[in-house]
Amino acid sequence: MALLRNISNSFCRIFQRQASSDSACTIYSLSSGHVKCGVSVIRLSGPRTKQALRAIIASGSENGFEFEPKPRQAYLKSFYHPVSKEMIDRGLLLWFPGPASFTGEDACEFQVHGSLAVIAAMLDALGQCDGLRPAKPGEFTKRAFFGGKLDLTEVEGLADLIHAETEAQRKQALLQSTGALARLYDSWRKRLIRCAAHLEAYIDFAEEEQIEGGVILQLTRELNAVKAEIKDHLNDQRQGEILRDGVRTCIVGAPNVGKSSLLNMLCQRSVSIVTPLAGTTRDIIETMHNFGGYPVVFADTAGLRRQTSDAIELEGMQRAKQCINQSDLILLVADARELTTLDSSQSKSVTYYIEKYLNDLDIPLALCNDKVVKLVANKTDTLKTDELENLQKLSNILTISCLKPTNEALQEFLHALELQLQQLCGAPRAEHPRITHMRYRQQLERCIEHIDIFLSDYKPDVYPDMAIAAQKLRQSVRCIERITGHVSCEDILDVVFKDFCIGK
Incomplete structure (x- = not known):
């Protein structure tokens, strides 16, 4: 046991030495976006932060070596290049002495105008300071981790x-x-x-x-x-992972039932090509969408049927089945006219039809065992009033007309879909983290x-x-x-x- 503890301690010391050697340098980087904006933030962290800070403001009446900043207080200062002594910009300076900083080290921020030229000049000026180097991706957070400010779950959060x-x-x-x-x-x-x-x-x-x-x-x-x-x-039920990665939603059905039209309606833009010809979609068309605050990855797929001699269509059908296997939610689109025979008094009628429809499309039921499958009845504009009312009484079914969606029908459809997404993703709560x-x-x-x-x-x-x-x-x-x-x-x-x- 003592040997195992010694080995473990040795590994810890190795990682600590590597972390300490990296932290011997002072790093700097632009922390705001790389675009033109009103204000940009440039961050420094490391043992030579104060020396660099003073070098940038040391010029004329503003003697940087006499300047002693107070922690977490904003100062309006002029910033100069340490070599040419030319003024770069005038902005705010904030000083965060360690360990009371994000990284646990001495740190500071320069808030300058968001001009690309100003940013380039500031980064060049910092590069001229002794002991400074540009930060690597994630290095500020990595130092916070090694400094005990964050654990790995907080870093990933x-x-x-x-x-x-x-x-x-x-x-x-x-x-x-x-x-x-x-x-x-x-x-x-x-x-x-x-x-x-x-x-x-x-x-x-x-x-x-x-x-x-x-x-x-x-x-x-x-x-x-x-x-x-x-x-x-x-x-x-993998709620946290699904919410983090997005609800993978596969739209499947027979050719020409309105899968692409449904995708375009949900996304409010023309994502997929829609024509009266069956089999227009051959490949998987994916799009990310913010749906009621939940991330959804919609995937339009090729129409499925048992018999075809078209090699391209066969490949599209195979990809559709792969998409089903990787999905969290399946929207099974059917022509509303084919569903008018379903009996609203029999609770199992929709489940039976879904299984029969999947079989007709040559989709193995095993692919859908751990998936949520919602039947979507499209083309309701072709139904009589009593047929539509009977269809709307059925559970586990969504009704819509992608060609002529009324505002009321569309809102009901979107609300039902949003409720399904809530069930899949859940509600994040502090007392029950996922x-x-x-x-x-x-x-x-x-x-x-x-x-x-x-x-x-x-x-x-x-x-x-x-x-x-x-x-x-x-x-x-x-x-x-x-x-x-x-x-x-x-x-x-x-x-x-x-x-x-x-x-x-």
Whole structure:
């Protein structure tokens, strides 16, 4: 056990040395967008921040070496090139001494006019200061992570917040970036560490004496409680991941039932080509859409049927089935005239028709087992009033006329679809944070496996090798630590930070 702890500590020291060597440099970058704007923010972080700050404002009556900025106070200053001494711009300066800064290091911000020429001149001026270099993508956040300001779940939440495109995504990312998941996972980690510590204490001090069964029973009760909480956390129907990545919605159906028309209507623009000819769409046409605050990836597919000799159509049908397999929601479009025989008094009639329709389209039911399938009755403008009323009484069916949508019918259709998206994505809540990344799910499942191994080894009258049992508990702790970043794994860090923008 001592050897394992020494190895673990050695790896930690290696990662800490690498982090400290990177932090020896002071980094700078434009943190606002690379476009013309009213104000741009240039950020610095590192041990030579104050020297660089003084070098940029040191000229004439503004003697930078006598200037001592107060923390988190804005100063209106003129900024100069340290070599040519020419004035670049006049703007705001803010000083954030470590550790009370985003990165935990000394940091400052220059707020200048958003001219591309001003930005270029400021970056060139900072490049002339000793000990400064341009920041790499995500390096400010990486320093905050190594400085203990953020754990890895908060870092990934921050990345999601930067990339959020809808209101629901923003809420979920904000909760994660402010520590909702970190607090939950850290509570499990501490409870598992406590169990492992108690067990190791008995290993170290009990010597040859029989270990009291009551201690083991108390450990098993606590482990079962943690295991139940983790299982409940995992049983979330992937809501957090679906919301983060977008609800993949596949529009399928027979040729010429109005799939492309439905996509164009939902997106309020001409995404797919629509003609009276069947089989116009041959490939997958995808578009991202903010639908009621939820991100939806709509996919228009080729019309499906059993018999065709067209090689291109066959390939399009095969791609449509692949799209179904990767989707979260399936909009199964049918001609409303074919649904008039459905009986509203029989609750299973729609389910039976969906299965029959999928079979007619040669779509294996296994592809749709874990998907939400909604039947869309299009071309309702061709129905009589009583036929339409009977159709609208059916559950699990949406009615619409893409050719002649009335405002009332369109609003009802959109509302029903939005309710379905709410069920798929859920509502982000601080008291019940959701899993947002597949690696969280994988590590939590492994954590349960290690707990199960320990629990299966325990027998009321026979005690296993306690050293091995303790190792299983330590492995369950490591699984949680790989999520939060308490155990540094360089490959995980590379994946996390690779998508960050420069300046963050």
